[in-house]
Amino acid sequence: MADTMTRRPLIAAGTLLGIGMGGFVDGILFHQLLQVHSMLSAQVTRTTVAGLEINMFWDGLFHVLTWTMTALGLALLWKAVQRRDVPLSTKTLVGSMALGWGLFNLVEGIIDHHLLHIHHVTETDNHLVWDLAFLASGLLLIGIGATMISAGRKDAIARTP
Amino acid sequence: MKSLSHAAVVFVAVLVFASAASACPFCESETGQQVKAGIFNDQFWMNVLLTLLPFPILLAIVALIYFDVSWPWKKQEA
Numbered sequence: 001m002a003d004t005m006t007r008r009p010l011i012a013a014g015t016l017l018g019i020g021m022g023g024f025v026d027g028i029l030f031h032q033l034l035q036v037h038s039m040l041s042a043q044v045t046r047t048t049v050a051g052l053e054i055n056m057f058w059d060g061l062f063h064v065l066t067w068t069m070t071a072l073g074l075a076l077l078w079k080a081v082q083r084r085d086v087p088l089s090t091k092t093l094v095g096s097m098a099l100g101w102g103l104f105n106l107v108e109g110i111i112d113h114h115l116l117h118i119h120h121v122t123e124t125d126n127h128l129v130w131d132l133a134f135l136a137s138g139l140l141l142i143g144i145g146a147t148m149i150s151a152g153r154k155d156a157i158a159r160t161p
Numbered sequence: 162m163k164s165l166s167h168a169a170v171v172f173v174a175v176l177v178f179a180s181a182a183s184a185c186p187f188c189e190s191e192t193g194q195q196v197k198a199g200i201f202n203d204q205f206w207m208n209v210l211l212t213l214l215p216f217p218i219l220l221a222i223v224a225l226i227y228f229d230v231s232w233p234w235k236k237q238e239a
């Protein structure tokens with residue numbers, strides 16, 4: 001057993017996975033299934049075929065980035081589980097993923113919805129309510145994640161030599 | 162030998178995708194031209210920047226976690 005244990009590699013991996021998967025939730029749920037917004041839907045209309053296809057292109061670039069975050073998260077997770085000084089804690093991993101998802105909602109929401117106005121959660125007159133609810137969901141997920149990470153502090157599954 | 166086979170795979174992939182792209186039946190249509198003009202215009206790089214912007218910030222937060230960067234006032238307390 002290693003003398004000093006660290007959870008940071010596991011937390012970083014879980015956070016990246018949460019960012020990537022949170023991005024996929026946004027892209028799949030809001031962009032594709034509900035179709036309430038697209039990447040540049042506040043700037044390029046989605047009421048024409050050309051407008052839809054232009055937004056689809058930028059949605060694709062967004063998904064390239066969420067895929068990259070997920071892949072990087074998997075790579076970090078693989079490195080973390082190979083280290084003896086990193087305790088394998090389910091609470092820490094799941095909490096980190098919730099933290100990452102919340103960070104995604106918060107950062108993406110502030111930048112894209114409130115600062116740049118390139119899209120809103122819904123492209124309607126009362127979009128502010130939905131935009132604020134999106135930020136609130138981010139804060140809630142960060143809170144849940146932080147609580148779970150804290151609860152996993154004592155988790156230390158013994159690693160077989 | 163290994164790098165040669167990798168190069169061959171890349172070469173074949175480029176050929177396959179290039180032929181698919183050149184055969185695109187929609188690209189030359191009126192809508193296809195509008196889409197092309199709507200994407201590859203003066204705003205292209207700005208739109209790339211706008212789309213990518215949240216991700217470096219999120220990566221920086223993860224880097225802070227991974228490399229255990231402490232706040233200056235926390236270091237003073239320690």
